[in-house]
Each structure stands twice: as C-alpha cells, then as structure tokens.
Amino acid sequence: MKNDRYSIFSLLRETLRGQTGWKPVWRDAAPQASYDVVIVGGGGHGLATAYYLARRYGIRRVAVVEKGWIGNGNIGRNTTIIRSNYLLSGNVPFYECSMKLWEGLEQDINYNAMVSQRGVLNLFHNDAQRNAYIRRGNAMRLHGVDAQILDVEAVRRRLPFLNYDAARFPIRGGLLQKRGGTVRHDAVAWGYARAADRLGVDIIQNCEATGIRMREGRVVGVETSRGFIGAGRVGLSCAGNSSRVAAMAGLRLPIESHVLQAFVSEGLKPFIDCVVTFGAGHFYISQSDKGGLVFGGDIDGYNSYAQRGNMPVIEDVCEGGMALMPRIGRVRLLRHWAGLMDMTMDGSPIIDRTPVDNLYLNAGWCYGGFKATPASGLCFAHLIARDEPHPVAKAFRLDRFGRGAVIDEKGMGAQPNLH
Amino acid sequence: MRLNCPCCGPRGVEEFTYRGDATVRRPAPDAAASDWVDYVYLRDNPAGWHRELWYHAAGCHAWLVVTRDTRTHEIADVARAVDIARQDRENAGS
Numbered sequence: 001m002k003n004d005r006y007s008i009f010s011l012l013r014e015t016l017r018g019q020t021g022w023k024p025v026w027r028d029a030a031p032q033a034s035y036d037v038v039i040v041g042g043g044g045h046g047l048a049t050a051y052y053l054a055r056r057y058g059i060r061r062v063a064v065v066e067k068g069w070i071g072n073g074n075i076g077r078n079t080t081i082i083r084s085n086y087l088l089s090g091n092v093p094f095y096e097c098s099m100k101l102w103e104g105l106e107q108d109i110n111y112n113a114m115v116s117q118r119g120v121l122n123l124f125h126n127d128a129q130r131n132a133y134i135r136r137g138n139a140m141r142l143h144g145v146d147a148q149i150l151d152v153e154a155v156r157r158r159l160p161f162l163n164y165d166a167a168r169f170p171i172r173g174g175l176l177q178k179r180g181g182t183v184r185h186d187a188v189a190w191g192y193a194r195a196a197d198r199l200g201v202d203i204i205q206n207c208e209a210t211g212i213r214m215r216e217g218r219v220v221g222v223e224t225s226r227g228f229i230g231a232g233r234v235g236l237s238c239a240g241n242s243s244r245v246a247a248m249a250g251l252r253l254p255i256e257s258h259v260l261q262a263f264v265s266e267g268l269k270p271f272i273d274c275v276v277t278f279g280a281g282h283f284y285i286s287q288s289d290k291g292g293l294v295f296g297g298d299i300d301g302y303n304s305y306a307q308r309g310n311m312p313v314i315e316d317v318c319e320g321g322m323a324l325m326p327r328i329g330r331v332r333l334l335r336h337w338a339g340l341m342d343m344t345m346d347g348s349p350i351i352d353r354t355p356v357d358n359l360y361l362n363a364g365w366c367y368g369g370f371k372a373t374p375a376s377g378l379c380f381a382h383l384i385a386r387d388e389p390h391p392v393a394k395a396f397r398l399d400r401f402g403r404g405a406v407i408d409e410k411g412m413g414a415q416p417n418l419h
Numbered sequence: 420m421r422l423n424c425p426c427c428g429p430r431g432v433e434e435f436t437y438r439g440d441a442t443v444r445r446p447a448p449d450a451a452a453s454d455w456v457d458y459v460y461l462r463d464n465p466a467g468w469h470r471e472l473w474y475h476a477a478g479c480h481a482w483l484v485v486t487r488d489t490r491t492h493e494i495a496d497v498a499r500a501v502d503i504a505r506q507d508r509e510n511a512g513s
Contacts, residue, residue, distance in 0.1 A: 243464035254460040256439065257489070302437045305466040305489045310420045312433035345460045402456040414459050417437055 026197035034230030041238030042066025044075035047192035048377020054199035057385035067208035077339035078370040083180035090395030090407040098375030111191030119274035120180030133175040169280035218357040240340030242363035259304040267291030283320030346406035347419030352398040426479040434477035
C-alpha cells in the first residue's frame with residue numbers, strides 16, 4: 001500500500017540507488033485462524049479471484065492457499081495466447097469480457113504483463129473450413145468482437161514463408177482477430193499476486209488443502225497441511241486437480257484430467273508477428289519476445305496427473321509444424337513441458353455454486369484457461385461475493401449436463417479427450 | 420508409453436484409441452434420469468490406479484481394459500474387454 005507503486009519514478013529512483021531498494025512482490029503470509037473467503041488454488045484464476053474479491057467486491061479478509069508455489073501450475077505452463085474467437089453465445093460474451101480485462105490489466109494491477117495484441121490468425125485450407133470460419137467470424141461480430149476474413153493473398157503478405165501450395169492442405173485464407181495476441185504468463189501470476197497482496201489478501205504457499213470441513217451441509221473451512229483454516233466461503237480454483245479436491249466435499253464432476261504438452265525453441269530473430277494456427281491439424285505457434293518459438297497441439301488423450309506426456313503427440317505436433325512452415329525444420333527444441341487439463345464433458349468451463357452451501361467451484365478449463373484468467377477471476381469473485389452468477393458466466397453451470405444445456409463448441413459429445 | 424496387447428504383444432500407444440473409464444456401467448433403459456446423467460457425464464477421475472478402455476485400432480481391433488497409474492503412467496495389467504465382460508456375466512449369474 002505504501003510507496004511501492006511501479007512507475008517511471010520508482011524505476012529512476014532504483015536506477016540511482018543501484019537497484020537495491022526493490023521489495024518482495026508479495027508477502028510470504030502464514031495462515032490466520034479464519035477468513036471471510038478461502039480460495040483453494042493459487043494459480044492465475046485463484047489469484048485473479050482474490051484480487052477482484054478485494055478490489056471490486058470489497059472483501060479483504062481473503063486467503064489463497066496453494067500446495068506448491070505461485071506460478072508452478074498451468075499459469076506457468078501454457079502457450080500464453082489470448083483470444084475471444086468463440087462461436088457459441090454461452091462462450092463469446094465471457095471470453096470478450098476477458099479480452100477487455102486484458103486490455104486494461106496492466107494499468108489496473110500496476111504490473112507489466114507484456115500484453116501484446118499482435119493478432120490471432122486461424123488458417124483454413126478448404127471451402128468447408130472457410131464457410132465454418134466465416135460463420136464463426138459472423139458470430140463474433142454479432143457479439144461485438146472484432147473478426148475479419150483474410151484471403152490467401154492477404155495471409156501471404158503477412159506470412160510469406162508458409163507452405164501455401166502444399167498438395168494436401170493448401171492455405172486458402174484465415175480468420176484474423178486483431179485484438180488477440182499473447183501475454184507474459186508468469187507476469188500474470190506475479191502481477192495478480194502482488195495486486196491482491198497490496199489489498200491485504202494472504203497468499204499462503206506450500207499449503208496443500210487436505211480436506212474440506214463441513215457442518216450441516218455447509219462448508220466451515222479447509223483442512224490444510226499447515227492446519228485448519230476457518231472460512232465463511234470457500235472457492236475451489238484448482239483446475240487440473242478439480243476432481244480430487246471436489247471429492248473432499250463428496251462431489252463427482254463431469255471432468256477427466258488430461259495432459260497437454262507445450263514446446264519452446266531456441267531464440268531466433270523475429271519472423272512470426274502474430275499467433276498462427278494450422279487448420280488441417282492441431283498446431284499453434286507464436287514467437288516470444290525473447291525470440292523462442294512457442295508452440296503446441298493436441299492433448300495426449302488419456303487420463304493423467306503426471307505433468308509429462310509421451311512421444312507420439314510430440315511427433316504429431318512437429319508434423320503439424322512442418323506441414324505449415326517447413327522452414328522451422330532445423331530449429332532446435334529448447335524446452336518442453338506439460339500441464340494438467342480439467343477436460344469437461346462438453347469442452348466448456350464451470351463457474352457455479354455446488355450442492356454444499358458456501359462452497360463454490362471454478363473448474364473445467366480444458367486447455368483454454370489462460371486467456372480466461374481475468375474474466376474467470378472476476379466472475380468467480382462475483383459468484384462468491386453475491387452468491388449469484390455473473391451475467392457473462394451464467395451459462396457455465398454445473399447442472400447443465402443433466403439439463404441438456406451443454407456448451408459444446410466442437411460438437412464432439414460427452415468425450416473429454418475430443419474437445 | 421507402450422501397451423502389452425494380449426493378442427499382438429507390446430505396441431506403442433499411438434496404435435491405440437482411448438475411450439476412458441472402464442468401470443462405468445450402462446444403466447437399465449428405464450433407470451432414473453439421474454442414473455443416466457451419472458453414467459454419461461460423471462467420472463471418479465482418480466489420481467492413481469485407473470481402469471480404462473483402449474481400442475487397438477492399428478492392430479487386432481480388440482477392446483482392452485488397461486489398469487494404469489495416472490500419476491506415473493505405469494501399467495499393471497492389460498486384459499481383453501470381452502474376457503472382463505464374460506467374467507462380469509458369470510459373477511452376476513452365480
């Protein structure tokens with residue numbers, strides 16, 4: 001709260017002082033006996049939830065309990081892409097809300113998250129795919145989201161090195177969302193953690209939730225590896241492990257945990273100026289500000305909590321890359337990692353109350369959780385503070401599966417590994 | 420990851436298609452709607468041993484029940500689904 005705002009003046013002051021005055025970005029808090037709200041899971045969504053609870057809903061006695069350390073989960077394991085190019089009306093307003101929050105995030109939390117609206121370009125390779133993308137683009141524009149169809153010449157001007165005339169998958173054009181782009185993922189975790197901490201939120205690391213204590217159908221607190229923490233309300237925000245944590249409250253979820261791999265190459269001079277996705281296979285790529293190519297593809301496709309994948313998917317991703325841009329064939333891989341995805345039965349997330357009073361669930365982000373971070377935090381904070389869904393997240397109900405109101409962007413049915 | 424197919428021997432996982440939890444059982448046609456919702460949508464999703472269905476699409480076309488640790492990808496057992504189903508029927512009959 002004190003004079004620790006980042007600005008040109010703090011930068012100059014520290015330059016003159018030899019950078020000796022910087023403080024830790026958040027306190028290493030020890031758990032208190034009780035809080036108004038305890039958030040289980042210190043990932044991007046949990047931290048954002050705590051921040052918006054304190055900032056927008058005036059609830060300051062908030063703790064975030066995290067089993068590891070801040071930034072170790074999926075907030076540090078994704079491919080940093082933000083976009084709101086969705087088709088279904090249950091999804092578009094939510095992801096557009098997120099995009100608008102990204103656009104003002106750095107001023108809001110006073111932290112440089114390197115939000116870069118460099119554009120997201122989804123390529124199409126045949127007439128049917130063009131029609132599908134035109135439909136998607138129209139759906140986006142009807143919701144007030146920017147979208148434009150580029151013909152092949154416009155794509156070629158922007159990315160002259162793609163494999164345009166491949167015999168099987170010639171490039172016919174693409175759907176461009178100019179406001180899409182990338183964000184420095186770790187900075188999102190650190191920035192939200194710092195901003196929440198400044199508002200008095202306790203961020204408690206190395207504190208694993210081991211049980212959810214209930215009395216008469218109502219949650220009263222969380223058992224943790226650092227003792228019991230009483231809570232008026234508890235929010236579960238631990239995608240990847242949602243089923244395990246929800247099971248502590250006796251809930252079974254429409255979720256399977258799957259593993260998704262991601263990759264980064266050695267640093268290269270800048271040559272890809274937007275996010276590009278291959279339409280004939282599952283492959284997406286961008287170039288980080290350090291020059292590394294950041295890319296990924298499909299989930300491995302089987303239940304896993306291992307945070308590591310297998311070779312066939314690596315091969316599949318690289319084949320997609322080679323089919324799209326053969327010039328990356330001699331680039332060396334620098335790092336490769338994996339994270340756990342809450343894959344739901346319809347491919348869409350859940351932000352809802354649970355059958356247990358005062359217990360709230362934020363789960364099922366499949367492999368699209370990063371771009372949702374700000375809106376997920378805002379909507380979950382709204383739900384916890386007001387006990388009613390935020391208008392843009394009102395379709396993300398836990399009971400939608402039983403009601404037949406699924407939000408199935410891909411139309412794949414109840415098979416998590418196909419979403 | 421390799422699966423030791425009872426018909427074909429050890430094969431790379433890329434030959435197989437995954438179909439999820441092998442322990443869920445289809446309810447009777449006239450069962451309550453909530454039983455059907457459970458069957459179609461809800462899963463235990465354990466971190467640990469998991470019995471799951473794999474189809475040997477690029478091999479013998481057998482459906483297999485694999486017992487695998489989801490934390491380590493260690494595989495304890497691979498059996499033909501048809502044998503498991505027969506066993507289930509015999510257990511139900513006896």
